[in-house]
Amino acid sequence: MARTKSKTGPTTITIDPVTRIEGHMKVEAVVDGGEVKEARCSGTLFRGFENILVGRHPLDAVRLTQRVCGVCPTSHGTASALCLDAALGVADQVPDNGRIVRNLLLGCNFLQSHILHFFALAALDYVDVTAVADYDGPESELKAVRSFLGRGALAPFVPRYEGDYRADTQTNIGLVRAYLKALHIRRTCHEMLCIFGGKMPHNIGIVPGGVTGDVTPDKVATFMGKLAEIQDFVNDVYLPTIMTVAGAYADYFGIGAGCRRFLAYGVFPLSAKADGARLLPSGLIDADGSPAALDRDRIAEDVTHSRYAAECAAAPAQGKTVPEPHKDGAYSWLKAPRYDGAPAEVGPLARGMVAYAAGDEVFKPEIDAALQAAGAGPEVLPSVLGRHLARALETRIVARVMMDWLGELVPGDPVAAPLTIPDEGEGAGLTAAPRGALGHWIQIRNKVIDRYQLVVPTTWNGSPRDADGTPGPIEQALEGTRIKDPDNPFEIVRIVRSFDPCLACSVHVMTARGTPRGVYRIV
């Protein structure tokens, strides 16, 4: 049961912790007349990663920032390598093999993260595992679930919210089969990453200048074999599962729209030019639906309701932050990034919206076909189901293009540019994590890190209110939602989880050390 506090009239639903996300999150929703009137998202962990980086060797940033998040370390490794490429003056010198292997490593993590997200994290909001008690077929894994249910110790699948599992028994059994298969396939994604990445989580393959491992035909062959198996899963299980869930819960195409403003930095460079084309393009879709080019100077962070000193509100390149754990009016360790002063949603839906608006020849047909199959138009995309659909379609596209990239590798060619650590340097690395736009900024002085900063996806999506009182994207998606049963508020957790929050990534602190900030180069 959610904790409910009865006041006079409105009821506050507090969910702390929100599980099946990455990290520590609390959601409070004030419900009146069956509708969420006000929602607050809080990050409840502070580690201060950026302070730990100050004074260290610049190359160490790639390895240490990966440890910000065990679900998307490869994204942090990528962003860190990009900002260091710029700071070390090798942004345009990464050999093709290095660039392509980087793309493959990050691609592996997109596949792993998206599959993990839907099946391991989100699915239990829609799938009734206990339906497998009625399974009478021969499959070992489902029989194991039936035996498990028969023994009666049902953790970690019970307790849970009750009352809104809609699929019939046979459909539920099929969904549990998919859940179990997904556990195998996401492990396979990590095995595939390990071929060039050495280990996962926290791969060691991505370094400034390129990657560590050479390209050999046997590695390519092993990679291809695993990728083909994953492609089959995405096409034959993941996408059909999304369509099955969309059929049973079709009202979720109309729930959880959010701020309807979308931001993407662009990811997967397609040429050696650091500012060249990327597979998933950058851009902004404004609240009125109009597209615009990305201008990173419009990014700023607000801390009005964040547990940081007021002096810290600034653009990422100028910001400084001092934690104030007990600041009046603050309710989150997340800051509130704003683009042109307003919130923006990031993630697969945002990337899909940006690509769709640009008429992208890869994305637009995929999205149109999926919408047609679901019997809906593009207006339903900003929604809980729209996010799940966009994530699954992106998985399919990335998996398909990765096979092409494998064919572009040249065994024996160089994988990394030689590196020299400058006395001074600075750079920015803007890319994407599976869950949205990701930026790292570095400043080097006397050959060590003088300042390091991250602005990460869930800081955008899970941000608290800003100085204008405008709620963050998840908060906006919650407000106005009708809650059928306050003791089992499925709507809240389904909305929150559709954003794939990653709280460990989101909570950090910028350092006040150093001099006024220069202009960072975007790579």
Add this chain to the structure above:
Amino acid sequence: MPQTVEIPVVWLQGAACSGCAVSVLNAFSPTAGPLLLKELTPGKHVSVRVLATIMAGQGEQVIEVLKDTAIRDKGGYLFVMEGSIQLGDPMFATFGEEGGREIPIYDMAADLATDAAAVIGLGTCASFGGIPAGEGNLTGATSIGALLAERGIDVPVINVPGCPPHPDWFVGTLVAVSLYGLEAIVPTLDELSRPAMFFGKCVHETCPRRADFDAGRFARNFGEPGCMYHLGCKGPVTYADCPTRMWNTGTNWCVGAGSPCHGCVEPDFPDRLSPLYEKIDEQRLGRFRLLEPQTQADADA
């Protein structure tokens, strides 16, 4: 059929990245599904009551399960701590609420440890403090062992370090406890409370590039063959079975992918093993003798 014995597990994440949990999902023998569903060893099933990353329950349900386990299974459950514990301020890390107030993770961890049969410090953060306890941190992060010592809580601690820990190290430890009992396992832990079967051998001893070290053949840039001592390899001061076990279902490991070992299982990680890409002093090589450089390039370095 005899009744299956349940081994309750509650798993708390402090100053963590979830990487340890994700690594355990990479378990291969058994894989994650059977690990959750089937008997781990004949007649015994590990019942993962709380692990926020995968559990169905939300909010107060989670806190109720934790409290219920501590009372009903007092002295009989395993408490897995992932991540370090930040002592600097109660608000740095909280988990759930009680009476409208956030519960600091350090109190939650101390309470869960007090009534546990044993604590498993999973990962380098929980075992030794790790990166959140690195120099420059503002939070007073420390290991679960240090928290228990400070509070005077006397309960066996088994450390399974690694950033992340290999899933075999964790699953193997669970299997050992399930088969032989804590009373047999705890006395065999090493001085850092680790199961010696995984952390007994120096990486440098079994490294496939060891012959290059002995012959004085060294890599100078990423992607080159040869021993990576000069690229900062910490294998000579790191104790883990990565070279033979390998990672991700035996696919590869750090040195195999052309990277130096960073020593991520060690109490010295990261501060005393940094810079990660610069060589350690020769005296730290101990019994491993560095040959005179064999090439002009090595002589120039």
